[in-house]
Amino acid sequence: xxxLGETRPQTPEHGDGGQAFFTSVGCMDGRVQKPxxxxxxxxxxxxxxxxxxxxxxxxxVSNNPSNELLESIKKKILISVEKHHSKGIIVHGHQECAxxxxxxxxxxxxxxxxxxxxRGFVPGVEVKPVFVVKENGNWxxxxxxxxxx
Numbered sequence: 001x002x003x004l005g006e007t008r009p010q011t012p013e014h015g016d017g018g019q020a021f022f023t024s025v026g027c028m029d030g031r032v033q034k035p036x037x038x039x040x041x042x043x044x045x046x047x048x049x050x051x052x053x054x055x056x057x058x059x060x061v062s063n064n065p066s067n068e069l070l071e072s073i074k075k076k077i078l079i080s081v082e083k084h085h086s087k088g089i090i091v092h093g094h095q096e097c098a099x100x101x102x103x104x105x106x107x108x109x110x111x112x113x114x115x116x117x118x119r120g121f122v123p124g125v126e127v128k129p130v131f132v133v134k135e136n137g138n139w140x141x142x143x144x145x146x147x148x149x
Contacts, residue, residue, distance in 0.1 A: 020046050020047050020048050020084075021046055021048045021049065021050050021080060021084040021085065021086045021087065022040040022041070022043070022044040022046050022048075022049055022050070022086055022087050022088050022089070022090060023049070023050045023051075023052065023077060023080040023081070023086045023088070023089040023090070024036050024037065024040060024049045024050065024051045024052065024053075024089075024090050024092065025052045025053075025057065025073065025077070025089060025090070025091045025092070025114075025118060026052075026053060026057050026058060026090075026091060026092035026093060026094075026111075027053060027054070027055065027056060027057055027058070027092065027093065027094055027097055027099060027100070028053035028054060028055050028057075028099070029055075029094060029097065029098070029099075031094075031096075031132075031139050032092060032094045032132040032139055033051070034139070035132055035139045035140060035141050036049075036090055036092050036130065036132060036141060037049045038141075039090065039130065039141040040088070040090045043088065043090070043128070044087040044088050045087075046087055048084075050076075050079075050080035050084055050086060052073060052076045052077065052080075054069075054099070055098065055099030055100075056097055056098075056099025056100030057099075057100075057114070058091065058092075058093040058100065058107070058110045058111045058113075058114040059093075059097075059099070059100030059102065059107070059110050060100075061073065061110075061113075061114040061117055061118075062109075062110040062111075062113040062114050062117070063110070070117075073118070073121075074121045077089065077118065077121055077122060078121070078122070081122050081125055086125070087126075088125060088126040088127070088128060089115075089118060089122070089125060089126065089127045089128065090128050090129075090130055091111055091114050091115040091118055091127060091128070091129045091130070092111065092129075092130050092131070092132055092141070093107045093108065093110060093111035093114075093129075093130075093131050093132070094107075094131065094132035094133070094139070095107075095131075095132065095133050095134055096134065104131070104133075107131065108129075108131045108144050111129045111130070111131055111144055112129050112144050112145070112146060114129070115127045115128070115129035115144075115146060116146065119146075127146075128143070129143075129144040129145075129146060130142060130143055130144055131144050
């Protein structure tokens, strides 16, 4: 088998030394998993998403979270970053959230705040907040700007 012109699929065993992951942190709602995964794959040039989910996660984290919840999320993020060499973290909220039924503008602010909290867990790793909206029957990822510190 010749190596000329061939490319191997990017996997933990091939590609760029195992950095085939990004980390997805957000709501468990299945409607948003595919668009968030596709966004992360494109943004970071990877195949796999390590997913950390909870119903209404950004609402829980941004509004007086328990130390238990924060430590659980941090532990999972550190596994993704340290063991899977995650290239970045996508924090997501979304419209029509059953676990965090608040207005979209508040939900986006909670997504931003959660991303800032998570950024403190892993300095040097990009943490990107996004909000998933339903447009013309399709779920689409919209970037949320982090506040300047």
